[in-house]
Amino acid sequence: MKIVITATEPSGDYLGSELIKEIKKKNPNIKFYGIGGELMSKNGLNSIIPIKELSVNGIFEVLLKLFSFMNYINITKKFIQNIKPDIIITIDSPSFNYRLVHKLQALRGKTKFFHYVAPTVWAWKKYRAKKFSKLYDNLLCLFSFEPNYFNIHNLKTIFVGHPIFFEKRKFFIKKKKIITFFPGSRLNEIKRIMPIFVRTMISFSKAYEDFDLKIITIPSLKKEIKEILGKNKFEVIDDVCLKKKTIENSFLSVAASGTISLELASYKIPMIVVYKSNYLTSLIIKNFVNLNWCSLVNIIYNKEIIPELLFQDFNDTTLFKKMVDCINNSNIRNKQKKYFEKLPKLMLNDSMNPSYLAAKAVLGLK
DSSP states (O other), X not given: OEEEEEEOXXXXXXXXXXXXXXXXXXXXXXXXXXXXXXXXXXXXXXXXXXXXGTOOOSHHHHHHTHHHHHHHHHHHHHHHHHHOOSEEEEESOHHHHHHHHHTTGGGBTTXXXXXXXXXXXXXXXTTHHHHHHHHOSEEEESSTTSHHHHHTTTOEEEEOBOGGGTSOOOOOOOOSOEEEEEOOSSHHHXXXXXXXXXXXXXXXXXXXXXXXXXXXXXGGGHHHHHHXXXXXXXXXXXXHHHHHXXXXXXXXXXXXXXXXXXXXXXXXXXXXXXXXXXXXXXXXXXXXXXXXXXXXXXXXXXXXXXXXXXXXXXXXXXXXXXXXXXXXXXXXXXXXXXXXTTHHHHHBSTTOOHHHHHHHHXXXXX
C-alpha cells in the first residue's frame, strides 16, 4: 500500500508524523511519500519538496509566492499521478492543498482522499465547506464543533482531536525565571515579528536582569533569526528535546499566533499572543474574518483568556508593558492556567489518542 501525505507547515509536520507512527503500528509495510518536514521524514516519509519553500501565510504573502506555489503544485501532481497511491492525505494548508487536490480528481475512485485539519469555515469563507465536500472522501477535525459545518454537505467528517493534548506532560514549580519567545514558523512571520521581539528583549533584559530570555524556533529558520539578532547574545534553541525542556521550565511565553499557543497551553505556560502581517492582509482580516480573537485558546472559550497584541497594537512598547503586567500580576497567570487545565477534555474525543483515531479512519478500521 502507498500513502501520499502533504504537509507544508511545521504544525502539519507534527500531525503527519504522529499519524504515520499510528498507521505503521497497524501496517508496517506501507510506503509513505509526499511533502513533509523533519519529523515526518524521521518516521519514513520520502519528501519531494523542502517544507521551508512552502511555509507562508497571509493573503498578500501567498499571492507574492503564487508562481512558485503553482510550480510546486504541478511537480507534486505529476509525482502523485506517477506513483498512483492508494490514499492521499492533505494536512491543513488549504492554499496549497486545495489547488493540488483539485488537479488530482481523476484519481478519485481508485484513490481515497482525506483532509486532516478542517479549513476554518467558521471564521470566514463559509462556502469552502461545500467545495471541500466535493473534493474529499473524508475529513478529520481537531475541534468538536467543526463536523456540523461539513456533514450537511455529505462529507464524512470525524472529530479526532489534537494529539498535543494526549501527550504526557511534566508539571513542577519553576525554579528558573525563563521567558521564551516564539517568533513563528514561517520566514515572512520571522521578518515582521523578530525585530519587535529583539527590541523588547533588549529593553526587558536591562530592566529585569534576573530573567533569562530565550528564542525557540525550528532548524530551517535558525540562521535567519540569528541574522536579525545581530550582535545580541540571546540563546536561540532549535533542538526538539531542548525545546521541550525549556518550555517546561518557562515562567512566561510570548508567541506568534498559531498552534504553538495550544502547545504552550498543554504545558500550562502563561503567555501573550502576538501577530504582525502585511497591511493589506491585516485590512482584509479585520473586515472579513468573523472572529473576535486570534489565539486558538481564546477562540475555543470565546473570551480573552490570553492577552493579544495584533497588527498595529503589537510593538515593543505594548509588548514590554504586557510582559510586566503578566510577571507582576499572578492573577493574570493563574486565570490562564485555570482555563488551560480544562482544555484536554475539550480537545480530545473521549480521552482517546487523536492520531490513533485518525489512523483508524484512514485505514478504514472499526
